[in-house]
Amino acid sequence: MRIKTIASFIEKANVCVDVGSDHAYLSLLLVENNKSNIVYNIEKNPQPLQNSINNTKQYSNKIFNILSDGFKSFDNSIDIDYCVIAGMGATTIIEILSKCLNNVKYYIICANNGYDKLREWIKNNKFKIYNETTILENNIYYEIICFSKLKGKKLIFKKDIEFGIRKIKKLDKYYIDKLKAELLKKDYESLKEKNKNLYKKCKRIERYIEKYGTY
Template identity: 35%
Template sequence: MNIVSSRLIAIANMVSDGENIIADIGSDHAYLAIYLAKSAKVKKIFATELNDGPYEITKTNIRNFGVAHIVEAIKADGLKWIEDKKISISSVIIAGMGTTTILKILENDSKFIDCFILSPNTDAFKIRKWVKNKKYFIEDEKLILDNEIIYELIKVNKYAGKKIKNYKDLFFGPILRKTSKDNRLFTQKWILEEEKYTKLLTTIPNDNLNFKKYTKLKKIIGKYINKELKYGKAK
């Protein structure tokens, strides 16, 4: 199916075979939900939209692709409907949004949710910080190149996986950084991040409140990546 990008396919691959119920929050016309339904990976998928227009398109797509027996469109804001309906969800997918928006949605985390599959457009550090504060685990992490942008994909499990123990785990991911030796995208991503902060520092005065913050971030990234390039795997 060419309606899904490489990023969405990578997200779909993070869904375990046989998961009972999935919810895709802000489903972008249900293309990922349709892909999952066609691949027969899950038994039930809720595709949510907040606004009337996307919601109507989502319903039309579900009907046209013949997956209405698996995919159900829900008009709802974030996760609130899960608690209201008391539906047990295996995995909630939130992707294609900014970190601030995702964290706002996660404020309505529910005991009815087992896992989250998260792919923020930027700043996965804050996502991992949320995971650490909640005492959850990282089940899986991936990097994917899509339309010349490197995205992080994080599967959060409430009950099992890797703990986030230190700042290296927060920045680079407890799984990604341990498998970085064979991951060209990992090194590429963080070289680009270091370059971004280098450019930022040339545009702001030394007494700017962000100057110290950006300098620290650049130093952390640079030190880690230099070790990565020198030894093949940062410890």
């Protein structure tokens, strides 16, 4: 579901890079559906790299598997249409993004957590967000964030960083469900004394849901 949705955001690419490719499912979808001429799978760990190599043997002229910690051992003269990073925490993703010296048109990021941290990095680095989509996979909600310098909307306000840009988020069908699930999990009234910051955050989520969703 996550990987298929990410693939659905990619069209007519010459070069795509999937950082942390593991089984290489994304590269297979992209090449088999003629969405990208070339895909580079970047893997930091030898075993997942071996998974990538085993699964992509029949496309050895289109899919290239590279052992590298992020972009450290990747040729930085290669122009990239889409850079995908999925299935990692925001801190790792930001570390990888910060060290990328390639010319990249579009980034598609599906983190496991820390979406506000990511949006802050996107704002600080003067990118614009052009799409955000929430999906539910194995009972976990994920937000896919697409950003670029070429198109999209700037993050301006604090609330843009916390909740995403409203004009984009209002098209994101499952975002309110994700927020509701977050509140349910937290039993936030009990946080009032124990963790004031988290309590305040829950209150902001509650107000957002009241304003934009049906409770």
